[in-house]
Amino acid sequence: MFVVTGATGNVGGHVVKELADAGAEVLALTRDPEAARLPEGVRAARTDELPLTGATGLFLNPAVVWQVGAGKLLERAKESGVRRIVMLSSSSVLADLDPQENPIGARHRALEADVEATGLEWTFVRPGAFAANAMQWVDQIKAGDVVYGPYAGAQMAPIHEADMGAVAARALLADDLVGQSPELTGPESLSFADQVRIIGEVIGRPLRYEEISHEAARERMAHGFVTPEIADSLLRVFAECVDRPQPISPEVERVTGRPGRTFAQWVEDCAAAFH
Structure with missing residues (x-):
């Protein structure tokens, strides 16, 4: 069991x-x-x-x-x-x-x-970055066509949670991942601006991402879903990732035998949340 x-x-x-x-x-x-x-x-x-x-x-x-x-x-x-x-x-x-x-x-x-x-x-x-992190924009997308956030050019390779689940299940069912620490990413590197654009394309709306200052973003984050320490850590990571494509890990395909799901596929699976 x-x-x-x-x-x-x-x-x-x-x-x-x-x-x-x-x-x-x-x-x-x-x-x-x-x-x-x-x-x-x-x-x-x-x-x-x-x-x-x-x-x-x-x-x-x-x-x-x-x-x-x-x-x-x-x-x-x-x-x-x-x-x-x-x-x-x-x-x-x-x-x-x-x-x-x-x-x-x-x-x-x-x-x-x-x-x-x-x-x-x-x-x-x-x-790495969960595709579900995009859920933080749901309220803004429901309210209008602009998403405000830090570092529009910060690059991530968001991974569909179903791919994490598939790798974890394989690790439980088979012996070949014992003692290993597979690092997982999605199949493509996308900026925050790219992610918002893709959400718009999938749900049929012209969405765009508008960058706000580091300080304004920290204020929002620290009074919302994370501690000030975690907000500072995340913002440092975002700043370091601006215009730097995220390396793509082959581990999802190696473990599951199929390519990882794209961010657009994740949006399609979760589209109801953005309407």
Whole structure:
């Protein structure tokens, strides 16, 4: 049996689907099992109950782990006989740097180290920018044709969450990714301005991205969805990525046997959110 934390989230939902499609027994952990929409045959349970008995593989979403406590969850995994842990990490973790200088990388690397210390088999899936980060523009797009944000020319290679789920599921089902940390990207490097333009093309509206100052962006971010420390870290990354195409990782295609989904495909899958 495979246990998936964050099973109704952006990535966990795709992990559940991939495992279910492969015929695996899956237990989906979520805050509200009664409201979870899951594939046929998938059972649901409350995350805080940590029902790991009988599990051989565990998908770890860091957001869930940090809520319930890494020590508690990992100790429970060992006691329950879990053999393999696949963790959703971040490409902010730099393999040749210790300690990590980036706070996002440092936090993920600390959890990776906790997983390694269990002595269980592990795989760390390290994606870069999530395509779902574009959801931060939903309200602006619903309100008008201009998206305001920092560093219009900052280049990312946003990855579809379904591709993360496919790689994570493969790491649980097969042995060839044990001990590996595949870094994942989407198949194309796009600026923020490019991403907004593509959203417009898919939903049939002439959208454009208008750059605001670093200071204005920090104010918005720090009073919204991230801490000031994370806002500063993200803005530094964005500044460094201006007019610098993101290297494209071959790992999605290597692991899954097919090219990664494009950003336009992601928009098509999520188009209803922008209307």
